[in-house]
Amino acid sequence: MPPSERSLAPAGPEPDPGAVIEDLLDLPAGVISHRQAIDHGYRPHDIRRLLRRRIWAPILPSVYVAHTGPPSWEQRAGAAVLWAHPAALTHLSAIRAIEGPRTAGPERVPIHVLVSHSRRLRAPAGVVVHRSRSFHDRLDPWSAPSRVRYEHAVIDTCLDEENRWDRVDIIARACRGRRTSPYRIRTALENRRVPDRAWLLDLLVDVAGGRVRCSSRATCRASSGRTACRGRPDNRRFARPWG
Structure with missing residues (x-):
């Protein structure tokens, strides 16, 4: 198993690391939410152990990245979508996800996410939350991480x-x-x-x-x-x- 895949695997014999990685292929590399970890068989003490050993590191509340260095823009964007789930990249963040870094500006600009109008979220540092009554109508159904249409x-x-x-x-x-x-x-x-x-x-x-x-x-x-x-x-x- 490649090192990038081993970094997401829990220490114990359960769950099967290969199955976990296969199910999470549509996520940005090395980013996983607490909810997803639990759904795929990680137990709370597994997550605490990975954090304590610095195999994982928190990137946003209840979202983890599989290294302790500075996260890439793609990991920050994926983490923001996971933190606000269900959510989608919007504004300049959606444009960067489509066009790539050439037209995106600085790496540390805030990540913009769109959520349903009925939700009230307190955005952490580095994330800007927008709300819309037509949230589902604006989504690009084939995007990963989720984003609004161009x-x-x-x-x-x-x-x-x-x-x-x-x-x-x-x-x-x-x-x-x-x-x-x-x-x-x-x-x-x-x-x-x-x-x-x-x-x-x-x-x-x-x-x-x-x-x-x-x-x-x-x-x-x-x-x-x-x-x-x-x-x-x-x-x-x-x-x-x-x-």
Whole structure:
């Protein structure tokens, strides 16, 4: 058995380590919740022994990582989803999970998770909790760890920005990356109540028509290496000062 698999196995003869690892293959490597450990046959004293021997270490309340060094971003994200279960990565965290680290920013940024609107959670340090009445409708059913669909992550990240040029850049980047389209973002907006809805719909029309590629030439060159760019939107409604 590889060392990464042995690190998750309890010290005693029960449960079977191979079965535990096989059942947890869809989780981020080396991260497990207390609930999952109990469900797979670990007893409380097994968990305490693994923690005491520093084979496991707590990463969030009732969530453990199978080493004592600094956790990776992927382990922090997986641990946040396990801690808030049922939950899903959202906002910039969902975008990073899809796009990878190149467009994600610093490693130690907070992890954003989405939960049902009826739940009240006190987030630990490094985790930001968002609530939604349409929690289940936004989920990507094929993702691991669980995350919202890309279009919803783009919308939420866009609305977090106060500067509208930054919002333009987020939408344009998402569509330019070909992971989504203005039509799919518009469809995701249909059943959501969001501020600046009319402005966002107008922006999506301009992106679909090729009138918006990014918020500035410098941004486009820095992000994609292109020298040809349409630059700032040429539509009159984007030329006036923001209100």
